[in-house]
C-alpha cells in the first residue's frame with residue numbers, strides 16, 4: 001500500500017513538473033499594473049527633461065525648433081519635417097554630418113575622434129542638446145576628410 005501511495009505521489013510530482021515546463025505561469029494582474037506604472041513613470045521622466053532652442057541650418061535654410069535633451073538632433077529634425085541626411089542612426093555611416101557653430105552638446109557614444117569634435121563636427125544621430133545651440137549640416141566628405149585624413 002505504501003509503495004502504491006509513493007508511486008502516485010511520484011506520478012503527480014512528475015505531472016506538475018511537466019506542467020510548469022510547458023505552460024507559462026500567468027503574471028498576477030496586480031504585478032502587471034505595477035510594471036505598466038513604472039513604464040509610465042519612466043516615460044514621464046524622459047519627457048520631463050529640459051528642452052533647448054535649436055537652430056538647424058540645412059541647405060541654406062535656418063530651422064528653429066525646441067529639442068528635448070533625451071532626443072537626438074537628428075530625431076528632432078526628422079520629427080519636425082527637416083530632411084537631414086542619415087542612414088544608420090548609430091554613429092557608423094557618417095551620413096548625418098554636421099558642425100556645431102554655437103552652444104553645448106552631449107556627444108557621448110559618438111564614433112568621431114576628439115580632434116574632430118574639437119573642430120566642431122558632430123553626428124546629428126549621436127548629438128544631444130545641452131543648451132541653446134546652432135548646428136548646420138555639412139557634406140559627408142568634409143567630415144570623412146577630417147576623421148580619416150593622414151590615416152591612409
Ligand code: FES
Nearest residue numbers: 087089091094125
Ligand atoms: S545616421 Fe549614420 S552616423 Fe548618423
